[in-house]
Amino acid sequence: MRHLSTISRATLAIALVFGAAGEAFAQADAPQDAEAEPQDAIIVTGTRVTGLKASDSPTPVQVLGADLLKRVGQTDLMQALGQNLPSIQVQAFGNDQTAFHPSIKLRGLNPNHTLVLVNGKRRHGTSNVVVTNALWTGGAAPDIGLIPQDSIERLEVLQDGAAAQYGTDAIAGVVNIILKKNASGGVINVTGGKYFAGDGLNQSYMGNVGFAPIEDMYVSVTAEHKVHDYSFRGDVDPRVVDTGQSGSANTGSNGGRTILARYPGVKNFPNYPYVNRIFGDGRMILTNVMYNAGYTGIEGIEIYSFGTLSRRVGRTYQNYRLPNVVYGKSAQASVNTANPTGDIPFKAGFSPQEVLRELDFAITSGVKGEFGNTTVDASLTYGRDTNKVYVEGSANAALYYDSSTLTQNGYSPSDVHDGDFVGSQWVAALDLTHELDIGMAQPLNIAGGLEWRRERYELVAGEPASYYVGSGFLQGGIQSFFGYSPANASAHTREDFSQYLDLSIKPIDPLLIDAAVRHEHYTDFGDTTVFKGTARYDITPTFAIRGTASTGFRAPTLAEGYYSGINVSVSSLSGIFAPNSAGAAFLGLSGLKPEKSTNFSAGVVVRPFDGMTITLDGYSIYLRDRIVQSAGFTGYSNNCKYLPGGYTQGMDVNAAKAAFTGTCTGFISPSVLDALAANGVPIIPVITAINGGASGSLNVNAFVNGLNTVTQGLDFLATYTTDFGDWGRVDWSVAANYNKTRVSSIGAPPSKVNQLQGIFDRYAQSAVTDASPKWRLNYGIFWQKGIFSVSLRESIYGKTKLLASRPANANIDYYQHVGTKGITDIEVGIEPKKGLKLAIGANNLFDIYPDKLPADIRQEQYNLSSTAYISQYPSFSPIGINGGYYYARVTAKF
Incomplete structure (x- = not known):
């Protein structure tokens, strides 16, 4: 079944649902009406008017109930959103630390452009900014994976710019998570599953209980514990097999023939020849606890509080290191020769792991009340996210070498603390309606209303072994993640004070007009004022038109402004500089500016008959001074061999080349080398060390205001409910999104780098414009009769591609392609007794994988013994790389 074509799978799904599609966006446990259709649900997002239905909203708002969220199988809230709303794209694969903080995109924009609310209150962002994934770069948005599903009554997703209503970062829209307020009863959910391939075991234990300690009080508590294990979808590591290539006689970094001859113990490394486990899921253990409480014993007033506490430990494999990466002085002369002798601690090589230990918590308290025709809501929120980063099973090659003698082995700790990222946010808000x-x-x-916000972002230095550089003979820093030194440590804060006014009126019954204005003052970016105007006209009771025009302004997150880091692979060293750092100044950078946006949307709402609702909304988002991660500015490339002590700060290009080698043919940029030195980073990756150098690179980048973009698209949703009497009830829907982004202009590169490189190269542009599906379509059905239920969904993803350079010739480009893919999800449930439900299901029922990278490209990688050969599927694939997933769930309500 895995080889069924997309068309045949789609045809099967359509046939099964009698031509309808997309799983119904049902609202479960809705406080206003448990039987309400999704578009009849009373919403609180996108409007300040009380009692407005989703179907009557002047802007597109989708409502997802708790039962619907459960039917996706996987318990992560992001997956539930992504599988049900085509306009939301979920990060399908992450590496390094980003593997544990997947993000969502709304309408194709950056995760930072979507505002996340919990009970209408702003949620704090993660302190772990994305810097290793071009599609999601800069993302430091709230991690909604820390909200357990059993705590949720419903989700409301506003698919429209709302900066003037909620805050200047709501450029793409708003996700509002509404929590349960149950004062009694509860639920327990136990879910287990794994990939069809047999790995990636997922276990989830989650439950909610509500109680009333005193009269007129509710306390709803939810706890969740889940474990997700490793998966692996990579191929052999060509460096440790005989590729038929001789490789480098000096480093042995290429060519398994030379490595196996020198280090036959490599064959004893676990999983040989699949020694490099970087291409797959990491292992994660996550515990979440959440409460929602309130007291309503005072007439017309509610005192409320809610909060979360989360603890996460995650591990990801890094590139396998060959035996000749770490050695002592006694092995210096023979480490890359036949029969090496002396101090070589890892005779079979080693595989470092990056480890994350995260603690996240948030608490909100407030009081709201009604006084005649006026409502008042005052609240205070504090959130904090701490990410402690470690490297385990590794070594610092420079420290090991420098601590050795000709008669004594060296020493380096294998488990090292690299440093911490800490982000926090205070929000005080006062909202009034009359x-x-x-x-x-x-x-x-x-x-x-008024809102005051204070944000803080901190980088904490790690252990000396994580950043030790030493004599410069071998690469400094712990292998795979260069640590943070005290010189790199920093702490930055800012404050924002905002005021807004929102007016909504119906001059005549068919016409609704809404206008909002918001002024914000940032202590680091000054003042801005943004606007929004919305109108809806019901031409007939069954047909309405609606439209919006708005402006937006997004100040850079503190993480974008002040994060810095170094990434070391087996053949390169790359760094990202904080835009305000000393190193960035050497490149000609002077910090970030805010982004500005203009949004337009127009749509129709059609209710041709009872039970059916159809919405179609078009949008256009103009984003100026868009913050992106710049192209890599090259320090040196090719086989420019470093001569220890030969380079000093301020050299011109010719002198720099001579300092590396008198015959250097590669590219040299003194300003980049000076920038690295100014930030305390060594400029000597292992590829240039000892007796020679193989092809490799050294480059740096930073977050910059690099682009102006235009994003345009369409959102479509049709829902219908059919009551078949004795045959049960069926909810049908079809949901679709078309989204296209183009780059309208590109900024100039910094003044002190090679102007031919550009600030945003064609590969990064391709990640913005090509690597997300232009269209997505959901078909499905939910049928229920008595104790039985069946959920079926077919999600079809349009083609994607990403520009890359050929491994054997970087001057020749090619596209990595992922064709149109259809993913079938199914769940079958039975409720043998009231309150007990058993369900089994599968996501990606037919075990569909993305298209493999082209065979000729992979052959070049193999011939070059490149570690890129391990990644046989495009990591940007919207359907992920892991194939099918099956699961079982037991639900007990009480």
Whole structure:
């Protein structure tokens, strides 16, 4: 079945649902009406008017109930969103630390462009910014994976710019998570599953209980513990097999023939020849606890509080290191020769792991009340996210070498603390609404408020062994993740004070007009004012038109402004500089500017008959001074061999080349080398050390205001409910999104780097414009009769591609392609007794994988003994790389 074509799978799904599609966006346990259709649900997002239905909203708002979220099989909230809303794309694969903080994109924009609320209150972001994934770079948005599903009553997703209503970072839209307020009863869910390939075991234990300690009080507590194990979808590591290539006689970094001759113990390394386990999921253990509480014993007033506490430990494999990477002085002369002798601690090589230990918590408290026609809501929120980063099973090659003698072995700790990322946020908010009868079809609804926000971002230095550089003979820093020295440590804060006014009126019954204005003052970026105007006109009871125009302004996150880091692979060293750092100044950078946006949208709402709702909304988002991760500015390339002590700061290009080698043919940029030195980074990766150098590179980048982009698209949703009487009830829907981004202009490169390189190269541009599906379509059905239920969904993803350079000739480009793919999800449930439900299901039922990288490209990688050969599938694939997943779930309600 894995080899069924996309068309045949789609045809099968359509046939099964009698031509309907997409799983129904049902709202479960809705407080206003448990039987309400999703578009009849009363919403609180995208409007300040009380009692407005989703189907009557002037902007597109999708409502997802708790039962629907459960039917995706995987318990992560991001997966539930991504599988149900085509306009939301979920990061399908992550490496390094980003493997544990997957993000979501709304309408194709960056994760930072979507505002996340919990019970209408701003959620703090993660302190772990994405810097190793071009599609998601810069993302430091709130981690909604820390919200357990059993705590949720429903989700409301506003698919429209809302900066003037909620805050200047709501450029793409808003996700509002509404929590349960149950004062009794509860639920326990136990879920287990794994990939069809047999790995990636997932275990989840989750439960919610509600109780009332005193009269007129509710306390709802949810706890979750889940474990996700490693998966592996890579291929052999060609460096440790006989590729038929002689490789480098000096380093042995290429060519398994030479490595196996020198180090036959490599064959004893676990999983040989699949020694490099970097291409797959990491292992994660996550515990979440959440509460939502309130007291309503005072007439017209509610005192409330809610909060979360999360603990995560994650591990990801890094590139396998060959035996000749770490050695002592007694092995210096023979480490890359036949029959090496002396101090070589890893005779079979080693495989470092990056380890994350995260603690995240948030708490909100407030009071709200009704005083006649006026409502008041005052709240205070504090959130904090701490990520402690470690490397385990590794070594610092420079420290090991420098601590050795000709008669004594060297020493390096194998488990090292690299440093910490810490982010926190205070938010104090006051929101007021008032209804004023001015003689029109409905009273004028006046909403206004104040918000004060204080943010802090901190980089904490790690252990000396993580950043030790030493004599410069061998590469400094712990292998795979160069640590943070005290010189790199920093702490930065800023404050923002905002005021907003929102007016909503129905001059005549069919016409709804909403206008909002917001002013914000940042202590680091000054003042801005943004606007939003929305209108809806119901031409008939069954047909309405709606449209919006708005502006937005997003200040860079503190993580974008101040994160810095070094990544060391087996053949390169790359760094990212904080835009305000001393190193960035050597490149000609002077910090970031805010982004500005202009949004337009227009759509229709059609209700041709009872039970069916159809919405179609088009949008256009103009984003100026877009913050992106720049192209890598090259320090040197090719086989420029470093001569220890030969380079000093301030040399010109010719002198720099001579300092590396008198016959250097590669590219040299003194400003980049000076920038690295200014940030305390060594400029000597292992590829240039000892007796010679193989092809490799050294480059740096930074977050920059590099682009102006235009994103345009369409959102479509049709839902229908059929009651077949004795045959049960069926919810049908079809949901689709078309989204296209183009780059309208590119900024100039920094003044002190090679101007021919550009600030945002064609490969990075391709990640923005090509690597997300232009269209996505969901078909499905949910049928329920008595104790039985069946959920079926077919998700079809359009083609994607990504520009890359050929391994054997970087001057020749090619596209990595992932063709149109259809993914079938199914769940079958039975409720043998009231309150007990058993379910089995599968995501990606037919075990569909992305298209492999082209065979000729992989052959070049293999011939070059490149570690890139291990990644046989494009990591940007929207369907992921792991194939099918099956699961079982037991639910007990009480």
